[in-house]
Amino acid sequence: MKRKPNRVTSHVVAKLAGVSQPTVSRAFTPSASIAKDKRDRVLAAAKQLNYLPNSIASSLSKAHSNIVAVIVGDMNNPFYAESLEIFINRLQATGRQVLVFSVADGRDCDDVLMRALRYHVDGVVVTSAHLSSDLVSLSQGVGIPITLFNRSTADHALNAVLCNSITGSEILAQTMHDAGARRYLIVRGDPQGSTSRNRVKGFRDKLESLTVLPDAIEELDGGSSYSGAFDTISERFADKGIQRPDAIFAVNDIMAMGCADALRDVFKLRIPEDVMLAGFDGIRPGQLAAYQLTTIRQPIEEMVEKTLELLDQTSMSDEDDEKDLITQTDHLLAGTFVPGKTVPSTNT
Amino acid sequence: MKRKPNRVTSHVVAKLAGVSQPTVSRAFTPSASIAKDKRDRVLAAAKQLNYLPNSIASSLSKAHSNIVAVIVGDMNNPFYAESLEIFINRLQATGRQVLVFSVADGRDCDDVLMRALRYHVDGVVVTSAHLSSDLVSLSQGVGIPITLFNRSTADHALNAVLCNSITGSEILAQTMHDAGARRYLIVRGDPQGSTSRNRVKGFRDKLESLTVLPDAIEELDGGSSYSGAFDTISERFADKGIQRPDAIFAVNDIMAMGCADALRDVFKLRIPEDVMLAGFDGIRPGQLAAYQLTTIRQPIEEMVEKTLELLDQTSMSDEDDEKDLITQTDHLLAGTFVPGKTVPSTNT
DNA sequence: TTGTAGGCGTTATCAA
DNA sequence: TTGATAACGCCTACAA
Numbered sequence: 001m002k003r004k005p006n007r008v009t010s011h012v013v014a015k016l017a018g019v020s021q022p023t024v025s026r027a028f029t030p031s032a033s034i035a036k037d038k039r040d041r042v043l044a045a046a047k048q049l050n051y052l053p054n055s056i057a058s059s060l061s062k063a064h065s066n067i068v069a070v071i072v073g074d075m076n077n078p079f080y081a082e083s084l085e086i087f088i089n090r091l092q093a094t095g096r097q098v099l100v101f102s103v104a105d106g107r108d109c110d111d112v113l114m115r116a117l118r119y120h121v122d123g124v125v126v127t128s129a130h131l132s133s134d135l136v137s138l139s140q141g142v143g144i145p146i147t148l149f150n151r152s153t154a155d156h157a158l159n160a161v162l163c164n165s166i167t168g169s170e171i172l173a174q175t176m177h178d179a180g181a182r183r184y185l186i187v188r189g190d191p192q193g194s195t196s197r198n199r200v201k202g203f204r205d206k207l208e209s210l211t212v213l214p215d216a217i218e219e220l221d222g223g224s225s226y227s228g229a230f231d232t233i234s235e236r237f238a239d240k241g242i243q244r245p246d247a248i249f250a251v252n253d254i255m256a257m258g259c260a261d262a263l264r265d266v267f268k269l270r271i272p273e274d275v276m277l278a279g280f281d282g283i284r285p286g287q288l289a290a291y292q293l294t295t296i297r298q299p300i301e302e303m304v305e306k307t308l309e310l311l312d313q314t315s316m317s318d319e320d321d322e323k324d325l326i327t328q329t330d331h332l333l334a335g336t337f338v339p340g341k342t343v344p345s346t347n348t
Numbered sequence: 349m350k351r352k353p354n355r356v357t358s359h360v361v362a363k364l365a366g367v368s369q370p371t372v373s374r375a376f377t378p379s380a381s382i383a384k385d386k387r388d389r390v391l392a393a394a395k396q397l398n399y400l401p402n403s404i405a406s407s408l409s410k411a412h413s414n415i416v417a418v419i420v421g422d423m424n425n426p427f428y429a430e431s432l433e434i435f436i437n438r439l440q441a442t443g444r445q446v447l448v449f450s451v452a453d454g455r456d457c458d459d460v461l462m463r464a465l466r467y468h469v470d471g472v473v474v475t476s477a478h479l480s481s482d483l484v485s486l487s488q489g490v491g492i493p494i495t496l497f498n499r500s501t502a503d504h505a506l507n508a509v510l511c512n513s514i515t516g517s518e519i520l521a522q523t524m525h526d527a528g529a530r531r532y533l534i535v536r537g538d539p540q541g542s543t544s545r546n547r548v549k550g551f552r553d554k555l556e557s558l559t560v561l562p563d564a565i566e567e568l569d570g571g572s573s574y575s576g577a578f579d580t581i582s583e584r585f586a587d588k589g590i591q592r593p594d595a596i597f598a599v600n601d602i603m604a605m606g607c608a609d610a611l612r613d614v615f616k617l618r619i620p621e622d623v624m625l626a627g628f629d630g631i632r633p634g635q636l637a638a639y640q641l642t643t644i645r646q647p648i649e650e651m652v653e654k655t656l657e658l659l660d661q662t663s664m665s666d667e668d669d670e671k672d673l674i675t676q677t678d679h680l681l682a683g684t685f686v687p688g689k690t691v692p693s694t695n696t
Numbered sequence: 697t698t699g700t701a702g703g704c705g706t707t708a709t710c711a712a
Numbered sequence: 713t714t715g716a717t718a719a720c721g722c723c724t725a726c727a728a
Contacts, residue, residue: 009721020699025723035697050489055466056407057721060704065404067447075433076632078426085423088450097463099415100448102436115445118403141398226636261637284424288574289609290638357705368715373707381713405705408720699728708719 008049017045028053059120068311069116071101071109073128076225077254078283079298080127083149086304087125096122103129110135117142123311125149130192133157145314147307150298152194152330159314161307164332165195165280168296169202171337172249172278175294177210179344181247181276184217187232187259189224189251196224199251199280218245222255229258237267246275247343253279253286256293260342277342280335287338294340299333306331356397365393376401407468416659417464419449419457421476422572425602426631427646428475431497434652435473442656444470451477458483465490471659473497478540481505493662495655498646500542500678507662509655512680513543513628516644517550519685520597520626523642525558527692529595529624532565535580535607537572537599544572547599547628566593570603577606585615594623595691601627601634604641608690625690628683635686642688647681654679 010024017024019038026032027042045051059065070087072080088098099121101112109129116124117139124139127149136157139146145159152160176184186203189196200219207217220236222229229250237244248263250256256279263269263277271277272294279286282297310331339345358372365372367386374380375390393399407413418435420428436446447469449460457477464472465487472487475497484505487494493507500508524532534551537544548567555565568584570577577598585592596611598604604627611617611625619625627634630645658679687693 007721011721021721022700022723023698025721026698029723033697038697050486052462052466052486052490054408054468054721055463056404056413056468057704058723059404060402060408060706060721061723062704075429078429081423081426081429084448085450088448089452092450092460097467098448100432100436100446102433102440104437112440114400115403118400119445120402120404138398138400142400230637257636265637285633288605289578289613355705359705369705370707370716371714373705374714377707383713386713402705405720406707408705408722409707410720697728700726702723702725704721704723706720709717711716712714 008051010051010053013042013045013049013051016049017042025053064122064315065120066096067099067119067121068096068308069099069101069113069119069121069124071103071112071116071124071126071128073103074224075102077252078285079150079252079254079281079300082283083127083300083304086300087307090304090308113139113146117144120144122315123147123308125307125311127151131158143315145311147310147314149303149307150195154194156328156330159310159328160330161303161310162195162330162332163296163298163303163335165198166202166205168280168335168337169199169249170206172280172294172296172343173203173206173210175337175343175346176247176249176276176278177207177212178346179247179272179276180346182216183243183245183247184212185236185245185248186217186219187222187229187248187250187255188219189222189255191221193224196251203249222250222258224252224255226254226258229255230262231258233259233262234266237263237269244275248275248277250277250279253281253283253293253295255279256295256342257286257291260291260293271342272344276344278340279342282336282338287340292341293338294343295338296335297338298335302333306333356399358399358401361390361393361397361399364397365390373401412470412663413468414444415447415467415469416444416656417447417449417467417469417472419451419460419464419472419474419476421451423450424573425600426633427498427600427602427629427648430631431475431648431652434648435655438652438656461487461494465492468492470663471495471656473655473659475499479506491663493659495658495662497651497655498543502542504676504678507658507676508678509651509658510543510678510680511644511646511651511683513546514550514553516628516683516685517547517597518554520628520642520644520691521551521554521558523685523691524595524597524624524626525555525560526694527595527620527624528694530564531591531593531595532560533584533593533596534565534567535570535577535596535598535603536567537570537603539569541572544599551597570598570606572600572603574602574606577603578610579606581607581610582614585611585617592623596623596625598625598627601629601631601641601643603627604643604690605634605639608639608641619690620692624692626688627690630684630686635688640689641686642691643686644683645686646683650681654681 014021026034027039124146148160279293279295286293362369374382472494496508627641627643634641
């Protein structure tokens with residue numbers, strides 16, 4: 001159980017450079033005040049010895065770790081893959097690193113969050129799954145800020161950054177209605193998830209205000225995935241007895257893609273001539289030539305920016321005075337309507 | 349600059365539980381020998397105080413961090429997104445965390461690797477970009493193992509895990525040849541990358557052994573991306589003067605998808621009737637109804653498993669005796685031929 | 697600008 | 713099994 005032989009620490013470098021250990025530390029701190037020649041001497045010694053400052057030790061003495069945890073759910077949904085990449089790039093650009101965690105589906109999010117907290121990360125971004133309120137209060141006790149991304153909690157216990165699902169869905173409902181849709185099918189995602197619920201609600205409410213009768217609106221579960229939606233459509237359209245919808249709203253693009261493929265390949269239906277289709281998210285593959293979905297694009301870049309901003313604010317705030325806490329709330333950003341080719345355009 | 353007020357450490361818990369500080373540590377170590385009643389008392393106190401063991405401090409005392417760094421290149425290529433997810437799941441399952449880094453295109457990989465090394469990670473997985481030999485030797489000096497994933501180095505300075513590109517490409521060449529292809533177009537990826545080079549080589553060599561003449565084989569750059577390949581095909585096929593190929597081999601699926609869309613949507617060509625097409629990787633979107641690519645599926649799960657195995661072996665090995673070092677080499681795993689529908693089948 | 701001394705929160709060592 | 717004590721490698725005082 002011997003220690004590694006070549007553990008080269010700042011002390012070793014200091015000795016070689018003929019300076020004190022803190023001077024080595026200063027040489028690696030851009031803002032520190034140190035004589036140029038000493039810094040050069042230290043850096044030379046460091047290079048010679050293959051010395052790298054130990055960020056772990058640094059994190060221990062400083063209060064923060066320069067690490068942000070990101071908890072992702074379904075990486076098969078390009079929306080989350082794209083988001084993750086942007087988080088990584090933004091954080092890297094500001095000298096921070098990303099500790100990623102993946103949560104299968106439902107419950108083990110708590111476990112994963114606990115791990116993140118143990119690393120004393122500077123903040124946690126949750127893009128998926130539900131947190132138990134125990135864990136939320138724990139994180140607040142420990143003083144690590146959490147921000148939800150693309151979802152929110154009923155009680156607004158946490159900051160959340162989202163694209164405005166309601167207004168987005170309303171636009172899609174209006175567009176389909178204008179294009180002459182009469183019978184609607186909504187393919188929802190996780191019924192527990194706030195995002196799917198809001199999108200469904202926005203869509204339904206808008207249709208209602210357009211005097212579409214409730215029994216002209218059908219709703220099915222698409223499991224939030226390509227294959228789930230594919231199967232749902234396959235099953236629904238297989239039954240020729242029931243009247244088919246002429247407009248389908250999938251609450252996210254990945255499901256819309258599943259719908260599109262089922263409609264075209266299994267039932268030889270044309271989109272939008274036979275059935276019109278809309279999605280939500282604006283993911284890249286949904287805009288490929290094979291799909292060109294009519295959808296709402298989430299402003300991912302801005303959402304990421306906002307999320308990080310909130311984390312920083314929250315961690316800045318001194319938790320001495322409880323009353324001074326930043327109010328936890330939802331932050332809604334507007335999405336962009338993408339016309340696409342899966343709903344006929346009417347204004348030309 | 350006051351410290352956080354509620355810093356609850358093992359000392360605090362120890363005091364409340366009426367034990368010594370190391371006993372608290374033991375209570376959180378499954379394998380430690382500690383009386384059951386004491387452990388219970390400690391855990392109760394910990395819960396009451398919202399105490400979580402500080403993994404950063406733990407990493408400092410122990411020699412390792414339980415963190416593995418994964419450097420990803422192009423997250424828009426689902427192959428890497430899928431791989432990353434599997435790495436995360438595997439590592440999480442074994443009690444380790446993943447620090448992800450993203451490398452834009454070429455050069456800044458060194459910077460990112462340096463950061464990883466500073467965190468004294470247990471290992472580094474590189475799925476993209478080129479490492480300077482300086483950095484490689486630095487990492488070896490520091491004693492942190494690096495394994496390449498889906499790429500290799502010319503000098504075998506590092507362990508690498510790859511799918512056998514040569515044999516895979518040979519199968520594709522044979523299949524297309526059997527299907528009656530006469531004029532071939534290879535769409536390559538990064539010409540610097542070992543993976544693209546090997547796939548091109550395997551394909552060409554096989555064609556040569558089938559007595560296809562070199563001037564019946566064309567090669568173009570597809571930039572390793574959907575849009576790059578889309579553009580390349582668009583440009584090439586726009587020129588009707590030059591004879592068109594009747595078979596296209598894109599060295600990865602994401603480019604094959606770009607080729608497919610360009611062929612179908614821009615030039616109204618049918619696949620495989622007018623042009624046959626093959627990819628490589630076996631990514632999920634490439635098997636969607638809209639594409640159903642003929643391709644080679646990389647055994648990602650096994651590749652990940654092997655990669656982690658190599659990291660563990662290397663970090664186990666005592667670096668006292670230089671001679672005992674595990675030999676760095678390429679580890680080739682076999683891919684699976686996926687028939688798909690973009691090359692006509694001939695055996696039925 | 698530089699060096700000395702102490703602390704960050706944990707695990708390892710060694711007696712008891 | 714338990715507790716005292718010493719690392720782990722850095723940063724932040726503070727004094728020179």
